[in-house]
Amino acid sequence: MNKGKLYLIPTTLGEIDPVSTIPTSVYQIINEIDYYLVENEKWARQYLKKLGIKKPLQELTLNVLDKHTDITELSTTMKPLLEGKNMGVISEAGCPGIADPGAEAVKLAHQKNIQVIPLIGPSSVLLALMASGFNGQSFAFQGYLPIDRSDRIRKIKELEKLVQSLHQTQIFIETPFRNNHLFEDLLKNCSTATKLCVAMDLTLPSEFIKTLSISEWKSKVPELHKRPAIFLLYK
DSSP: OOOOOEEEEOOOSSSSOGGGTSOHHHHHHGGGOOEEEESOHHHHHHHHHHTTOOSOGGGSEEEEOSTTSOGGGHHHHTHHHHTTOOEEEEOSSSSTTSSSTHHHHHHHHHHTTOOEEEOOOOOHHHHHHHHHOSOSSSEEEEEEOOSSHHHHHHHHHHHHHHHHHHOOEEEEEOOGGGHHHHHHHHHHHSOTTSEEEEEESTTSTTOEEEEEEHHHHTTOOOOOTTOOEEEEEEO
């Protein structure tokens, strides 16, 4: 029996019409899938509905794959792939597997020799890098910085050293309601000459992308609270 395929299905980065950032090929592929691994079941059903899925939603099988999922149970959840059924992975925003628990499903698929097919869609990390003016040949995505302030400051200083020693762009994110705290720590602990790019609300009407030195940012503090943002450091 042929195995099914694991499709990594991109989603919008906010509440906008999917047609603005999601290719038509994705609209077609969702109608070939009956099984899904999703970060948020309610949101995933709403998203599939926005994409105009033709299959009745009640006929689909959606299993939650989030940070609380018992990874040891994932093998059972993905069993339909071994039976020849296609499966999709849907994150709450952007591309599955990037700062997302969907990576666990991809890892298991490779272990079981299941074909993984990433579909084209918006990635906030890459969009921010593209628009930053920073080094796109060498960069590192650090994910979330530590919650504890002293640990976070220590990490910021470490990243700034990597910028200087490796000539490498450092990219990181924060939970939107903690953006202001992170921004404040960046201004207080980075060299005034270090460059910082802040990219918020990417692909949305309220999109904001600006690259300035730390000294310049001190007089141009943006409104960051509760806005999805990507932060990039370079020189």
